[in-house]
Amino acid sequence: MPELPEVETVRRGLSELLPGKQVARVDFDWPKGFPNAPGDVAQFLIGAKVTSVKRRAKVLLIELDSDYTLVIHLKMTGQLVFVGEQRFGAGHPNDSLIGDLPDTSTRVTFAFKDGSQLYFNDQRKFGWVRLLPTVEVPNIDFMKKVGPEPLDDSFMAKQFEERLRRRNNSNIKAVLLDQTVVAGIGNIYADESLWGAKIHPTTLVKDLRTKQIETLFTELQFVLNLAIEKGGSSDKNYVNAEGKRGSYLQFARVFRREGQACPRCNSVIEKSRVAGRGTHICPKCQRLS
DNA sequence: CACTTGACCTGTCCGC
């Protein structure tokens, strides 16, 4: 569930909370999700201070003054929740999706010197945490292969089209979900942007006109920016760094709205499977050309 | 080589 807007929301929250915090203790019993050697953790994480929190695609980068970086992927059900010293051991606010921490989904606990804590929760254990030398981060497989950031000022419709057309024989939804084409798009914002551009998700890229791709580019940026503004989409698991929900799904036009009226033409929204994913369309607005 | 499908996990929901 965490796609670009959700991860960016977490990043913005953590970047207000973490810089300057010094790691005092790390508790984890999850070798598969956090495979670093205990020696590296002891030497480069314990005692280190957070310098900044960055994001690339759907990956969070918590940089430390030890010149190491915590690289974290939330995958589908991951959460990074900060509990400040003033709430140490206490519950969370009323608009939280979660209760007292740690809970049964807590995989890693980072405890800071001032008594605050950062919890990495992940119900389905798809996510992961790596501690890497900061200079090595760009060299890991994921970083080498991942495509450009869709909201970068330098990313233009022409480049978007050029990258899409490398996958001319695939359907557009599969290509949007391919992180090596463009970074950060997942199932929610693929469906939402395709609705915005009135493109059927199974349309082959080669059958799309340049004008349609330009519209899709505009709609994609609109949807991603709106979702960031709304703090992301919370279905079951996603929460921000303070444990609070995002509200984008209240504004969603098709995602999870099967059986409801299309806000543009009033037709009934349908759900099917495309590229192995639940896919939502308006059958009238998004005709297969 | 290009593209699609299955595996990784766990909790929830649905039908019988």
Next chain:
DNA sequence: TGCGGACAGGTCAAGT
């Protein structure tokens, strides 16, 4: 009520 199966969807490995 209990149980089996489908489903949720990010990414990589395996399959076509």
